[in-house]
Amino acid sequence: MADDRVSSGQEEALALAENLRRTLSKFVRGIRLQAETPTTSQSETLSLLERDGPLSVAQLASLRSVKHQSMRLVVGQLEVDGLVGKLPNPADGRSQLLSLTAKGREKLSRSREARASKIAALIEERLSDQDRQTLRAAIAVIERLA
Numbered sequence: 001m002a003d004d005r006v007s008s009g010q011e012e013a014l015a016l017a018e019n020l021r022r023t024l025s026k027f028v029r030g031i032r033l034q035a036e037t038p039t040t041s042q043s044e045t046l047s048l049l050e051r052d053g054p055l056s057v058a059q060l061a062s063l064r065s066v067k068h069q070s071m072r073l074v075v076g077q078l079e080v081d082g083l084v085g086k087l088p089n090p091a092d093g094r095s096q097l098l099s100l101t102a103k104g105r106e107k108l109s110r111s112r113e114a115r116a117s118k119i120a121a122l123i124e125e126r127l128s129d130q131d132r133q134t135l136r137a138a139i140a141v142i143e144r145l146a
Contacts, residue, residue, distance in 0.1 A: 021108055030088070035114040035118040042083075043108070045064065045071075046084070046108050047108065048060060050108055052099035052106065053099070055097060056089060057071050057075055057098065057110045060098065075140055078104070079098075082104075084100060084104055088100060122137070
């Protein structure tokens, strides 16, 4: 009988997990679309460089699960646009590391601000005070999962 409760609890957790995954994905996609800041291979690459610091093309390709050649094309365009720069790799003199430039940081910051502003506008327009309290509590719960 204890096995039935565990199985039922596991099924409930799986259903809840899938619902959370689907809802958060839909929310994030919707906000990116409304704020006109779609995710691209370039923005994902910039975010990785911001989060992890200077990385090689091979490391970026691995983190994004793409081929080295594809990552090289993305990085090449980011460099042409002045969003990333190259640094010597202290661990391997034959290669270089890519780092975010001030312009790249600014682009990321503008995109995040646009999304936060869109979310704030939706909160103001659609949520009651009680809904906002519920949202605060939900964010705290999700942070515990993170």
